[in-house]
Amino acid sequence: MRFVDEFRDAELGGALAREILSTVEPGRHYKVMEVCGGHTHSIYKYGVDDLLPANVELVHGPGCPVCVIPMGRVDDGIAIAHEPGVIFTCFGDMLRVPGSAGTLLDAKAQGADVRMVYSPLDALRIARENPDRQVVFFAIGFETTAPSTALTLKRAKAEGFRNFSCMCNHVTIVPPLRALLDSPDLRLDGFIGPGHVATVVGARPFEFIAADYDRPVVISGFEPVDLLQSVQMILRQLAERRCQVENQYSRVVPYEGNLRALQVMAEVFELRPHFEWRGLGFISQSALRLSDGYADLDAELRYSVPGVRVADPKACQCGEVLKGVIKPWECKVFGSACTPEHAIGTCMVSPEGACAAYYNYGRFAREREVV
Amino acid sequence: MSEALPACIADFDGCITCGDHAVELRVVSVDDGRGLAVCADERGASTEVDVLLVAPVRAGDRLLVHAGAAIGRAAE
Numbered sequence: 001m002r003f004v005d006e007f008r009d010a011e012l013g014g015a016l017a018r019e020i021l022s023t024v025e026p027g028r029h030y031k032v033m034e035v036c037g038g039h040t041h042s043i044y045k046y047g048v049d050d051l052l053p054a055n056v057e058l059v060h061g062p063g064c065p066v067c068v069i070p071m072g073r074v075d076d077g078i079a080i081a082h083e084p085g086v087i088f089t090c091f092g093d094m095l096r097v098p099g100s101a102g103t104l105l106d107a108k109a110q111g112a113d114v115r116m117v118y119s120p121l122d123a124l125r126i127a128r129e130n131p132d133r134q135v136v137f138f139a140i141g142f143e144t145t146a147p148s149t150a151l152t153l154k155r156a157k158a159e160g161f162r163n164f165s166c167m168c169n170h171v172t173i174v175p176p177l178r179a180l181l182d183s184p185d186l187r188l189d190g191f192i193g194p195g196h197v198a199t200v201v202g203a204r205p206f207e208f209i210a211a212d213y214d215r216p217v218v219i220s221g222f223e224p225v226d227l228l229q230s231v232q233m234i235l236r237q238l239a240e241r242r243c244q245v246e247n248q249y250s251r252v253v254p255y256e257g258n259l260r261a262l263q264v265m266a267e268v269f270e271l272r273p274h275f276e277w278r279g280l281g282f283i284s285q286s287a288l289r290l291s292d293g294y295a296d297l298d299a300e301l302r303y304s305v306p307g308v309r310v311a312d313p314k315a316c317q318c319g320e321v322l323k324g325v326i327k328p329w330e331c332k333v334f335g336s337a338c339t340p341e342h343a344i345g346t347c348m349v350s351p352e353g354a355c356a357a358y359y360n361y362g363r364f365a366r367e368r369e370v371v
Numbered sequence: 372m373s374e375a376l377p378a379c380i381a382d383f384d385g386c387i388t389c390g391d392h393a394v395e396l397r398v399v400s401v402d403d404g405r406g407l408a409v410c411a412d413e414r415g416a417s418t419e420v421d422v423l424l425v426a427p428v429r430a431g432d433r434l435l436v437h438a439g440a441a442i443g444r445a446a447e
Contacts, residue, residue: 196392
């Protein structure tokens with residue numbers, strides 16, 4: 001298959017691995033963060049890290065939209081799902097994310113009408129088919145997903161839906177990256193930029209990382225050769241003492257992003273003053289809510305929700321995993337009390353989560369010798 | 372509408388909607404009036420996609436699709 005086979009080519013991968021080996025400085029330890037959970041998944045699915053020298057460490061970032069949802073928001077969603085007459089819709093991963101007193105799946109077992117959808121459009125279709133019921137869509141995701149929600153809300157408004165609303169949990173990628181870069185306990189040498197977020201926002205929003213923090217960024221595709229090439233481009237920048245935003249994924253990502261998507265998002269959403277991220281705490285202007293023009297479709301205004309902040313379980317170290325401070329297998333409950341079937345932390349729930357990627361691909365422990 | 376797209380569960384292929392990972396689909400037919408198109412993956416599984424952000428599209432175009440919306444065009 002074109003654009004897949006060549007980016008999974010073992011020979012090409014091997015050549016890149018040799019190039020990487022010749023680029024690294026012996027004795028120097030490199031920490032490169034892949035921001036996107038999709039990259040984390042690909043790295044372990046294809047064993048990309050096994051092709052890297054031991055002194056090139058991949059650190060997993062906060063780019064899984066499910067993993068960063070705090071428990072209090074899940075509780076708010078469950079409260080709405082229990083409202084009489086409500087059909088509560090969300091993506092599948094979200095169903096299994098634990099709140100303080102269970103998951104949305106538990107709520108479904110208790111009688112709430114909770115349904116999994118593949119897209120916001122599906123939720124709108126359910127609203128069309130059930131005019132006597134209120135349909136709520138629990139929106140999650142970074143800028144990759146937000147345009148889809150925005151388009152659906154525009155359709156709902158244009159068609160005068162009165163039985164559809166959205167609980168918006170969309171988050172933005174730049175503020176948590178800035179928070180990570182300001183974090184004193186984290187040292188990173190470069191970033192593998194999120195390819196599909198960049199399809200929407202473009203490469204420009206990542207320029208501050210190179211300009212203000214002197215770290216290279218390479219926007220990357222999701223196939224193994226994409227990732228190896230991106231690591232190589234970051235290492236080459238470091239070797240040449242350059243810090244730039246480069247676009248490895250230019251076959252898909254325009255440097256300016258998708259301007260129409262940005263316009264639609266600007267119309268439908270506005271920035272929240274602050275939003276809580278699981279493990280990272282409150283981050284200013286890091287999430288979206290519906291703008292005043294779409295207030296009639298805002299589930300948080302239509303329903304009363306607890307709105308209570310809930311601390312993460314003490315045993316869970318998702319926060320440190322999300323910041324790349326520890327590896328998943330270093331968490332006290334990884335693979336024992338916390339598994340994909342019975343997750344304590346969100347990083348184990350979503351396949352994009354670092355813990356689930358490690359668990360699913362057998363990375364239960366990993367000690368690597370530094371060259 | 373086919374239901375054969377990847378299941379939204381924590382499996383080894385990941386989730387096409389929950390993660391910030393888009394998939395390449397090919398346009399099969401276009402409903403210009405509604406800004407929608409039926410798109411199919413390599414295995415023939417099809418789904419309805421909002422194409423307003425990349426319009427105009429034609430049958431055969433390759434789109435990058437995430438959560439029911441085309442957010443970009445894949446290289447031809």
